[in-house]
Each structure stands twice: as structure tokens, then as C-alpha cells.
Amino acid sequence: MGALLQYIQSYLSSDKTPGAAGNFFWATVYILLVFLGLSVAVIAMNWLERKILAHMQVRLGPMRVGPHGLLQPIADAIKLLLKEDIMPAEADGLVFWTAPLIVVLAAFTVFVVVPFGPAHAITDMNIGILFMLGVSSLSVLGIVMAGWASNSHYPLMGALRSSAQMVSYEVAMGLAVVSVIIMTSLNDQGTGTLSMIGIVQSQMAQGEWFVFKFFPLGLIGFAIFAIAMVAETNRAPFDLPEAESELTAGFHTEYSGFRWSLFFLAEYSAMIAVSSIAVTLWLGGWLRPFPNWLHGATWDLIFSLVPGITFLLLGAITFFNVVRMPKHPLFKIQTIGLAGFGAVLGLIGLLLFLPPVRDRVGDIFWFSAKVAGFMYLYIWYRGTFPRYRFDQLMKVGWKVLLPTGLGLLILTAGVGMRTEIWKAIQGATQR
Amino acid sequence: MTDPKTLSPPSLETHVAAHDKTFLDANELVINMGPQHPATHGVLRVILRLDGEKVLGLECVIGYLHRGVEKIAENRTYTMFNPYVDRMDYVAAVSNGLGYCEAVEKLLSVEAPPRAQYIRVILTELNRIASHQLWLGTHALDIGAITPLFYTFRDREEILKIFEKYCGARLTTHAFRIGGLQYEAYDGFEKDVKDFVKFVRPKIDEYEELLTTNRIWVERTKKVGVISSKDCIALGVTGPVLRASGVKWDIRKALPYANYKNFDFEIPTGQNGDTYDRYIVRMIEMRQSLRIIEQAVGGIPEGPVMAKVPKVMKPPVGEVYHSIEAPKGELGYFIVSDGSTQPYRIRVRPPSFVNLQALDLMCRGQLVADVIAVIGTLDIVLGEVDR
Numbered sequence: 001m002g003a004l005l006q007y008i009q010s011y012l013s014s015d016k017t018p019g020a021a022g023n024f025f026w027a028t029v030y031i032l033l034v035f036l037g038l039s040v041a042v043i044a045m046n047w048l049e050r051k052i053l054a055h056m057q058v059r060l061g062p063m064r065v066g067p068h069g070l071l072q073p074i075a076d077a078i079k080l081l082l083k084e085d086i087m088p089a090e091a092d093g094l095v096f097w098t099a100p101l102i103v104v105l106a107a108f109t110v111f112v113v114v115p116f117g118p119a120h121a122i123t124d125m126n127i128g129i130l131f132m133l134g135v136s137s138l139s140v141l142g143i144v145m146a147g148w149a150s151n152s153h154y155p156l157m158g159a160l161r162s163s164a165q166m167v168s169y170e171v172a173m174g175l176a177v178v179s180v181i182i183m184t185s186l187n188d189q190g191t192g193t194l195s196m197i198g199i200v201q202s203q204m205a206q207g208e209w210f211v212f213k214f215f216p217l218g219l220i221g222f223a224i225f226a227i228a229m230v231a232e233t234n235r236a237p238f239d240l241p242e243a244e245s246e247l248t249a250g251f252h253t254e255y256s257g258f259r260w261s262l263f264f265l266a267e268y269s270a271m272i273a274v275s276s277i278a279v280t281l282w283l284g285g286w287l288r289p290f291p292n293w294l295h296g297a298t299w300d301l302i303f304s305l306v307p308g309i310t311f312l313l314l315g316a317i318t319f320f321n322v323v324r325m326p327k328h329p330l331f332k333i334q335t336i337g338l339a340g341f342g343a344v345l346g347l348i349g350l351l352l353f354l355p356p357v358r359d360r361v362g363d364i365f366w367f368s369a370k371v372a373g374f375m376y377l378y379i380w381y382r383g384t385f386p387r388y389r390f391d392q393l394m395k396v397g398w399k400v401l402l403p404t405g406l407g408l409l410i411l412t413a414g415v416g417m418r419t420e421i422w423k424a425i426q427g428a429t430q431r
Numbered sequence: 432m433t434d435p436k437t438l439s440p441p442s443l444e445t446h447v448a449a450h451d452k453t454f455l456d457a458n459e460l461v462i463n464m465g466p467q468h469p470a471t472h473g474v475l476r477v478i479l480r481l482d483g484e485k486v487l488g489l490e491c492v493i494g495y496l497h498r499g500v501e502k503i504a505e506n507r508t509y510t511m512f513n514p515y516v517d518r519m520d521y522v523a524a525v526s527n528g529l530g531y532c533e534a535v536e537k538l539l540s541v542e543a544p545p546r547a548q549y550i551r552v553i554l555t556e557l558n559r560i561a562s563h564q565l566w567l568g569t570h571a572l573d574i575g576a577i578t579p580l581f582y583t584f585r586d587r588e589e590i591l592k593i594f595e596k597y598c599g600a601r602l603t604t605h606a607f608r609i610g611g612l613q614y615e616a617y618d619g620f621e622k623d624v625k626d627f628v629k630f631v632r633p634k635i636d637e638y639e640e641l642l643t644t645n646r647i648w649v650e651r652t653k654k655v656g657v658i659s660s661k662d663c664i665a666l667g668v669t670g671p672v673l674r675a676s677g678v679k680w681d682i683r684k685a686l687p688y689a690n691y692k693n694f695d696f697e698i699p700t701g702q703n704g705d706t707y708d709r710y711i712v713r714m715i716e717m718r719q720s721l722r723i724i725e726q727a728v729g730g731i732p733e734g735p736v737m738a739k740v741p742k743v744m745k746p747p748v749g750e751v752y753h754s755i756e757a758p759k760g761e762l763g764y765f766i767v768s769d770g771s772t773q774p775y776r777i778r779v780r781p782p783s784f785v786n787l788q789a790l791d792l793m794c795r796g797q798l799v800a801d802v803i804a805v806i807g808t809l810d811i812v813l814g815e816v817d818r
Binding site: 056057058059153154157236237239240382383384385386387388389390391392 | 460462463484571574575576577578580581582585641642645647648650651798799800801
């Protein structure tokens with residue numbers, strides 16, 4: 001027993017991730033935490049997407065289940081779990097059964113290396129970014145399997161579209177990622193890193209987020225990635241595989257109930273995963289804004305108060321809506337519920353002001369806030385853009401993003417080695 | 432005029448046969464789109480023959496909404512049949528009613544009084560805007576832009592409110608009677624219409640802001656579903672589809688009915704006959720309709736709204752064809768009277784049905800996604816296709 005406690009405690013003094021420190025207890029705890037957090041994030045994202053999209057489209061969105069539809073995702077989840085699980089008679093049973101598992105597995109496994117803070121990750125792999133890209137592209141397999149196993153035309157076409165799309169956009173995505181890897185190697189030792197934590201640390205060491213590095217090269221790389229990641233996750237305006245008006249629901253047309261919800265879960269966690277890559281590679285991961293420009297103890301304090309203030313604001317917005325609730329007795333329970341929700345948000349906000357908490361959650365907060373920004377962009381795209389046609393999608397991928405990515409790679413490498421190149425030219429001219 | 436037979440590209444059979452000989456060529460894929468499909472605008476069934484994503488040919492199967500409207504007419508009096516026409520193009524019920532009432536009036540040789548004519552024009556043009564708004568919303572939704580749908584439905588609601596105030600119904604209005612109108616315009620009708628015109632002008636700009644210069648929208652609609660003016664005329668295609676191909680043909684100008692000759696408006700035409708041009712033509716048409724409404728609402732004359740029409744209508748033996756420019760194209764009524772209270776035969780020339788014939792021609796060689804765009808741009812209503 002004592003040995004176990006000692007084993008648990010031994011990690012607390014470490015500043016490494018539990019995976020890297022080899023502590024299985026804390027690794028398990030982190031896995032559970034990440035899984036839980038991810039599920040909550042997907043549920044919240046579901047509600048937020050419906051509400052935000054609804055307000056963009058001059059409607060209210062869910063309003064009935066719970067105050068302002070807050071319990072709608074839970075109601076939906078229960079509905080999906082209780083629904084009859086239909087497998088088409090002509091479907092290939094085993095493949096049909098495995099496909100959603102592969103998709104959801106790939107979507108969740110990538111979070112092993114997502115760094116929420118210098119030590120807040122399940123593990124730190126030296127090939128972190130490769131692992132993420134590799135595992136996340138496994139989901140194509142699941143989608144193709146789903147489309148094939150359904151033994152139906154629309155899913156098959158959706159699967160074909162999706163595989164072609166994901167494969168071609170991964171190329172451009174990879175080129176943008178490599179340009180960041182080049183940027184990480186611009187230090188005295190000249191050693192780059194593929195580790196997700198290492199990438200953020202090198203942004204800290206170089207004193208700027210890579211999105212601003214070699215302006216506008218970093219920005220172009222970021223833009224390529226930001227476009228490719230939307231295509232990679234099959235979201236609007238690249239949502240051809242599940243183009244509702246053409247292919248009804250694309251590769252998951254024949255899926256229902258829990259299996260369908262696995263696809264849903266995978267789609268949203270894949271969105272969070274690619275946004276995490278973008279945040280880690282270009283937007284400084286867990287770093288707070290302006291670490292070099294606005295530095296010093298005072299600024300540190302001010303920025304450490306932001307998480308608490310954010311939650312207090314959310315609580316205040318909730319209370320504002322409590323006041324606006326109809327005064328009819330029918331709404332009494334809803335009003336109390338909303339007030340309770342606001343109180344929880346406010347309490348969390350107050351909790352985040354406590355110095356020991358505040359110092360520990362800052363990293364996670366900034367990381368999540370940046371990812372949340374991307375999530376908002378996803379919703380915004382969906383509300384604004386029409387859908388690309390298949391050939392146009394391929395054109396954008398191969399004829400625009402890929403050449404831009406290649407040029408970017410060469411330019412980044414050239415600018416990164418400008419002193420060496422200059423010396424070589426001088427040497428050649430002197431001789 | 433071209434013989435329709437010469438229009439069709441090389442026949443499907445020869446095309447497929449040529450392909451089957453090649454090694455590695457997969458068999459063609461036959462996909463059944465509809466009658467339950469989110470983008471076929473009702474119960475249209477399209478049997479697509481695909482080579483990968485490319486459309487080799489398609490066949491429309493219609494009749495899922497057939498109610499035998501023309502046959503029903505033979506067992507109803509002229510007045511009784513009036514509400515039935517609303518159920519054909521239920522999106523533009525007022526236009527249908529106008530066409531029918533004017534056709535019977537022609538048969539009876541009566542004319543609606545000027546006041547009724549003005550109110551008819553206002554309501555019909557409001558209906559045209561409502562129909563185009565519904566078209567825009569669903570068309571954009573098919574192409575993947577989900578937001579315009581809600582904007583257009585929000586603004587269409589204002590038109591429906593005016594209809595509701597006028598006659599109590601919102602969709603199948605039965606607004607007109609043979610010989611004029613049953614109801615006098617309600618108090619504040621003119622103000623409501625004027626307010627609506629003021630309200631909807633910036634809203635149309637708002638729709639255009641979302642779409643007209645949107646790169647994806649332009650790419651999805653330009654050079655998609657092209658149809659030449661020659662093919663349009665040969666197939667009998669009318670309405671905005673014909674005008675987008677460059678033919679300046681609008682029955683409101685060409686064969687003026689109601690009192691359209693009193694109003695000043697323009698007929699927009701396109702050049703390329705593609706989906707984008709049809710979109711632009713309809714957007715301009717909405718603005719032109721607003722112009723007509725503005726002129727009409729300012730000059731509604733006083734007087735009765737109903738002409739002297741016999742209680743029991745027995746039109747003289749004979750036949751009449753009368754057509755109007757419905758939002759979707761030429762809507763014609765051919766009525767044969769045998770001198771009794773019931774029509775001997777009524778034949779409707781619905782624009783949607785005739786325009787739908789062009790679908791195959793417009794879709795060949797395009798991609799699956801374009802089929803959806805073309806069905807949307809033809810602006811068909813299945814209630815009118817099947818009747």
C-alpha cells in the first residue's frame with residue numbers, strides 16, 4: 001500500500017508528462033480526464049453549434065429541453081442510445097460493425113499527444129505530430145469501410161468522395177506542417193523537433209508564435225492548414241461526403257442509433273483534434289497572448305485572472321437570461337435550473353481566482369480558448385458558405401494548396417538558412 | 432425552330448456501349464434519386480445513370496402527386512373549380528387563380544373592374560416575390576448554403592401575412608373570383624404593401640450579399656446546366672429559364688393581361704443560360720416586381736371590385752386559351768365549354784411540367800452535384816407537374 005502511494009506521489013515532483021515519466025497511474029488518470037473532457041466538449045459543442053447557427057439564421061434553436069435547450073444534447077444522447085439499432089439485411093455485418101469503432105478510435109487516440117500544458121498531456125512522444133497526422137488519417141479507413149459495408153449507393157459515393165478528399169488534403173496539410181518543423185530548428189543547436197510539447201517550447205524560446213514567424217510565411221502555412229483541416233474533417237464548405245442535399249447523409253446514411261452517434265462523436269472530436277494541431281503548431285499552444293511583449297509579474301497576474309473573469313462573465317450572461325425568463329409559473333423549474341447553472345459557472349469562476357488553482361489551469365485555459373475559437377470558425381463557415389463540388393474541391397486541393405505549400409516550404413527553408421546561404425554566396429564570389 | 436429530336440446528344444446506348452468495350456471501365460451505376468430525397472423538391476423521382484460522378488443520362492418519373500385536377504374540373508362548375516387551381520402550384524396560388532379567372536372571364540366576355548385589376552396585380556406580384564424567395568432559399572440550400580433559406584422564409588412570412596389579412600388563407604389563397612374579387616381590400620392594405628416594399632428591398636440586397644459574389648456560389652452555378660435559347664424554344668421552356676438564355680419573352684409584356692400594360696417595368700435577360708444567370712434574372716425580377724407593386728399601390732382607383740357576373744355561369748359554347756406569366760413561366764388554361772355549367776374539358780399548361788423536360792438535356796455530362804443545382808434552378812413544383 002505504501003509503495004503504491006509512493007508510486008503515486010513520486011510523479012508529483014516531476015515536471016514531465018506522466019507518459020514520458022513512465023507513471024502508469026497518472027497516465028490512466030490523465031486518459032480518463034481527457035476522455036471525460038472531450039465528451040463534455042463534444043456535448044457542449046453540439047449545443048453551441050445548434051444555438052450559434054440558429055442565431056445566425058434568425059431562429060432560436062433548441063428551447064424546450066431545459067432552459068434555453070441546455071439539456072438538449074443529453075436528451076439526444078438518450079434518444080440515440082434507446083433507438084433501434086438497424087443493420088441493413090444486405091450489409092456486410094462484420095465490416096459494418098467495425099467501421100464506426102475504427103473512426104471513433106482514431107479520433108480519440110490522437111489526444112494522447114495533445115499538449116494542454118508543459119506537463120499536461122498524456123504523453124510526450126518525440127514523433128508527436130507524425131503520430132497525430134498518422135492516426136487521424138486512419139479514420140478514412142473507417143469511413144470507406146462504412147460506405148462499402150452499407151451495400152448501398154449513396155453511402156458508397158459518400159465514402160469514395162471522402163477518401164479522395166481526405167487523402168488529397170493531407171498532402172497540403174503535411175507540407176504546411178513541415179514548414180513549422182523547419183521553423184522549430186531555428187535555434188543555436190539547429191535541432192528541430194516533432195514533439196508537440198517541443199514545438200510549443202520552441203515557439204516560447206524564439207519569442208513568437210509561428211503564425212507570425214517570417215511574416216507572411218507563417219501566416220500562409222497557417223492558412224493552408226486552416227483550409228485543409230476543414231476539408232480533412234468533412235465540414236462545410238467541404239462537406240461533400242455527407243452532402244445532405246445530394247447524398248442524403250453520405251457514408252452514414254444506413255447507420256442509426258448508437259452506431260450513428262459514434263460517427264457523430266468522431267466527427268466532433270476530429271474537429272477538436274485538428275484544431276489542437278493548428279493551435280499547437282501556429283498559435284503557441286498553451287502560451288498566453290503576448291508572453292514577451294507584455295511580460296513581468298503584473299502582466300502575469302493580470303493574464304492569470306482571465307480564466308476566472310471569463311467564467312464569471314459566462315455566469316453573468318446566464319443570470320441576465322435568468323432575469324429575462326418568462327415569469328409564468330410553468331417556467332419556474334427552468335428558471336431555477338438556469339440560475340443553478342449560472343451559479344455553478346460563477347463558482348467555477350471564483351474558484352479559478354484562488355492562487356493555487358489559477359497557476360495550474362492557466363495553460364489549459366488558454367489552449368482550450370484557442371481551440372474554442374476554431375470551433376466557432378467551423379460553425380461560422382457552416383452558416384455562410386455553399387458547398388464545393390467534387391471537382392472544384394480537388395482543384396483547390398491539388399492546384400492551389402499543394403503548389404502553395406511546396407513554395408512555402410522552399411521559401412521557409414531559404415529564409416531560415418539565409419545567413420548560411422549568404423555566407424556560401426560570399427565564399428563563392430571571393431574564390 | 433429546331434426539331435426536338437436533333438437536340439439530344441449521342442444516345443445513351445451508344446455511349447454506354449462504347450464504354451463497355453474499354454478495359455477497366457466499371458459498369459454504369461444506376462441511382463434512384465427520390466421520390467423521397469431532400470433535394471428533389473417534393474416527390475420527383477430521377478433515375479440517374481452515372482459513370483462515377485458523371486451523369487450519362489437521367490429519366491424523370493413523375494405522377495406521385497397526381498390528383499387528376501383536370502378531370503375533377505369536368506365534374507365541377509366553373510366557380511367550384513376555382514379553389515382547385517390553387518393546389519397546383521401551391522407556392523404561387525395567387526398566380527394560378529389569376530390565370531384561371533381571366534380565362535373564364537375571357538370565355539364569358541366579362542372584364543374585372545379596374546380596382547379589382549389593380550389589387551389583382553399587387554397580390555400576384557407579391558406572390559411572385561414569395562415564389563422567388565422560396566426558390567432562392569431551397570436552391571441555395573441544395574447547393575449547401577443553409578442560411579439564405581431562413582432569411583427568405585422570414586421575409587416571405589410578411590407576404591403571407593398580407594394574404595392572410597386579405598383573404599384569411601396564407602398559401603392556398605383562393606384570392607380571386609371570376610369577374611373580380613370577393614373581398615374589398617382591407618383597411619390599411621395599401622400601407623401594409625408599401626411597408627412591405629420598403630422592408631424587403633434591403634433584404635433582397637442581403638440575400639445577394641451572401642451569394643452573388645461568393646466564390647463558391649459562383650463556381651457552383653456558372654456554366655452549370657447550360658441551355659441555349661434555341662433548345663429552350665424547341666422544348667417550350669418558358670419563364671426565367673428562357674429569359675436567362677437571352678430570349679426577351681415575358682407574357683406580361685408580350686401579350687399583356689390584367690392591366691400590366693399600365694405599368695413600367697423591365698424584363699431582365701441573361702446571356703449564358705447557366706444557373707448563375709437564372710439566379711441573377713430571378714433576383715432582378717423580384718426588384719422589378721417591387722417596382723410594379725409600388726406603381727400599382729399608388730394608383731388603385733375607386734370603384735367596385737366585382738363585375739356583373741351571372742350567379743349560374745353558363746359560358747357560350749366555344750373554347751379559349753389564356754396564359755399568364757406565372758413566377759415559373761407560362762401558365763396557360765385551355766377551357767372548352769359545351770354551354771353547360773361545367774367545363775367540358777380543362778387543360779392546364781403548367782410551366783414546371785414543361786420546364787422539367789429540359790432537365791435531361793441540362794444535366795448530361797455534368798456531375799451529380801449539378802443535377803441537384805439544376806433541379807433547384809428549374810424551380811419546379813411537383814403539385815404543378817403532376818396536377
